[in-house]
Amino acid sequence: MIVVNGLRKRFGSQTALDGMTFSVEPGQVTGFVGPNGAGKSTTMRVILGLDAPDAGTALVGGRPYRSLSRPLCHLGSLLDAGALQPGRTARNHLLWLAHSQGLPGRRVDEVLERAGLQGVARRAAGGFSLGMRQRLGIAAALLGDPPALMLDEPFNGMDPEGIIWMRRHLRGLAAEGRAVLVSSHLMSELQDTADHVVIAGRGRVIADTNIAALLESAGAGRVTLRTDAASIDAAAGVLTAAGAVVTRADARTLAITGLAAEAVVSLLTSRGVPFAEISSHRATLEEAYLELTRDAVEFRAMSPSPSPSPSPSPSPSSEVTR
Incomplete structure (x- = not known):
């Protein structure tokens, strides 16, 4: 278990952490997300x-990481997939890490196989693609069979097959009872992988919640209605009279808030108003994230200003002869 409590950190005049507090529970994948400058890396x-x-404090299994005699047996981590000696083979890279922790050589072969790297174990790691270096970093994090893992942007550089492997692998690690913390900007991957999410902004926690609950609350009360063009005005009138807020998306579609989908169906059916489709909106993690971090973005691009129209060049017929 990883417990972060009241962390504060400044670099000169810059506040990096302003009371960061959360925990990473065993048996689940916890996503750690936030805008650039939110304090995730720190x-x-x-x-x-x-x-x-x-x-403040940051504890791994109730102790500071620096106090652990064999830290890789308590917390496996991947912060930078490029942090390796490029001339070493993948196996030798893992061997020196294993020896530093008093782990047997057979453990290296076990994690190489688990990461799908047994076929390239004797190749120099400097020639690996980013996706292969990510797998090597995962193998290194697993060397000590730790109960907790912490990974920064593990999906970066992965091809589609690698992303599927990573998603299944992370869920499998949590299913083994490990506490897994994953920082990523790929919201769609976290939505399919994580059970819990910690959203950070400006050095503090904005939200610390179950992903399913977050998506349910973000999409609550939003309903889409599709009908024929001849019936859309009647449908809008009935729903507005019932207290819903109705917005016309196009000639055949209404966006509705204030009434659940079941209530919309019942109301239109009782009034004899035909419809083709009614669906509740399912929010994405990206939508919920953008809504929650709207005021926590440190760097926001300005909308481009329209370029001034160039002054017309005088045509030959408008030239003045002196």
Whole structure:
């Protein structure tokens, strides 16, 4: 279990962490998301003892990471897939890590197989693609068979097959009872992988919740109605009279809030108004994330201003002869 409590950290005049607090529970994948500058990387560095907080604590299994005698047996981590000696083979890269923790050589072969790298174990890691380096980083994180894992952007550089493998692998690790923390900007992958999500902004936690509950609340009360053009005005009138807020999306579609889908069906049926389709809106993690972090974005691009129209060049017929 990873427990972060009241972390504060400044770099000069810049506040990186402002009371960051959350926990990563065993048996589930916890997504860690937020805009650039939200404090995600600093939080993970503090957990690993790479940065010292100004206040607060970060504990792995109830202890600071720096106090652990064999840390890879408590927390496996992947912060930078490129952090390796490029001339070493994949197997030798893992061997020196294993030896540093007192782990047997056979454990290296086990994690190479689990990461799907047994066929390239004797190739120099410097020649690996980013996706293969990600797999090697996962193998390194698993060396000590730790009860907790922390991975930063593990989907980066993965091809479709690799993304599917990573998604299944992370869920499998949680199913084994491990606490898994995954930071990523790929919301669609986290939505399909994580059970829980921690959303950070400006150095603090904005939301710490179950993903299913978050999506349900984000999409609550939004209904789409499709009907024929001849019936759309009648449908809008009936629903508005019942207290719904109705917006016409196009000639045959209404967006409705304030009434559940079941109530819309019952109301239109009782009034004899025909319809082709009624569906409740299912929010995505990306939609919920953008709504929650709207005021926490540190860097926001300005909308481009329209370019001024160039002054027309004088035509030969308008030239003045002196």
